[in-house]
Amino acid sequence: MNIIRRVFDTKGVPLLAGMFVLLFLAEGHRQLRKRNQPRLKRAVINSLVSIPAFSLLRFLFLPIMIRMAFESRKKGLGLNHHYHAHPLVKGLVTFLILDYTNYLWHVLNHKLPLLWRFHLVHHTDPDLDVTTALRFHFGELIGSVFYRSAFVVIAGATALQVVLYEILFEAATQFHHSNWQLPYRLEKQLSKLIVTPRMHGIHHSMIREETDSNYSVIFSFWDRLHRTIKLNVPQNLIVTGVPSYANPHELTIGFLWKLPFTKIRKWDQANEFKNIRGTSTDKNDLAK
Ligand SMILES: [Zn+2]
Numbered sequence: 001m002n003i004i005r006r007v008f009d010t011k012g013v014p015l016l017a018g019m020f021v022l023l024f025l026a027e028g029h030r031q032l033r034k035r036n037q038p039r040l041k042r043a044v045i046n047s048l049v050s051i052p053a054f055s056l057l058r059f060l061f062l063p064i065m066i067r068m069a070f071e072s073r074k075k076g077l078g079l080n081h082h083y084h085a086h087p088l089v090k091g092l093v094t095f096l097i098l099d100y101t102n103y104l105w106h107v108l109n110h111k112l113p114l115l116w117r118f119h120l121v122h123h124t125d126p127d128l129d130v131t132t133a134l135r136f137h138f139g140e141l142i143g144s145v146f147y148r149s150a151f152v153v154i155a156g157a158t159a160l161q162v163v164l165y166e167i168l169f170e171a172a173t174q175f176h177h178s179n180w181q182l183p184y185r186l187e188k189q190l191s192k193l194i195v196t197p198r199m200h201g202i203h204h205s206m207i208r209e210e211t212d213s214n215y216s217v218i219f220s221f222w223d224r225l226h227r228t229i230k231l232n233v234p235q236n237l238i239v240t241g242v243p244s245y246a247n248p249h250e251l252t253i254g255f256l257w258k259l260p261f262t263k264i265r266k267w268d269q270a271n272e273f274k275n276i277r278g279t280s281t282d283k284n285d286l287a288k
Pocket residue numbers: 106110119123203
């Protein structure tokens with residue numbers, strides 16, 4: 001477990017913390033979507049949601065995945081232990097497998113009611129910015145441990161690959177949740193390879209068919225492959241959140257922690273905000 005301290009704690013955590021601060025400053029300077037809530041309030045609520053989740057990630061989730069990587073190597077299980085290639089090639093194969101299976105995991109989170117209970121907490125955020133990257137219920141993390149560990153074994157990932165992928169996964173999550181307005185042409189090019197803020201902004205829309213799109217985490221081509229990509233929505237038309245949980249006063253920290261264990265409200269179609277469509281003069285959707 002030395003590798004967690006050597007790579008994740010001493011390099012990954014400072015890097016992610018630095019990136020968080022830079023994105024927080026960047027989105028304050030060049031804002032992409034209109035805000036509904038004060039930034040400080042959002043930072044406090046989303047940080048509190050994240051404490052149990054990130055503690056679990058560091059002290060349970062990562063150690064289990066590393067253990068799985070060692071076991072898979074010892075027993076010669078997994079794809080990468082069955083062919084010869086440069087370590088960088090094997091690293092790329094691992095990254096693609098982990099990223100693709102995380103795309104599928106995200107789809108399952110939206111399709112299976114049991115998983116949606118937990119993932120819903122993330123989607124109830126009435127705004128979208130870098131602090132939303134912290135807003136994951138610990139239950140969602142627990143469910144993903146079993147799933148993601150299985151693919152560490154199937155890929156034959158090394159411990160180092162697991163840690164590096166995790167750092168990249170967290171960095172990408174911060175970036176695509178941020179409310180940072182990148183130059184439009186640059187973002188359009190970037191979105192061909194990786195998930196960008198405008199692209200992921202559509203995934204947090206109150207309109208169901210938009211939420212059910214853009215599931216990718218790092219590479220955006222998984223959504224192209226499965227035709228779940230949606231780019232033709234200008235950001236100032238998006239109303240962020242879940243229509244049946246649209247009252248921001250209700251979304252206290254206690255409410256969010258308990259939410260997965262309560263009766264989950266149906267997606268309120270009457271409240272999907274479809275009526276505000278078509279009033280925009282913003283031409284900057286990524287499909288154009
Ligand atoms: Zn989602």
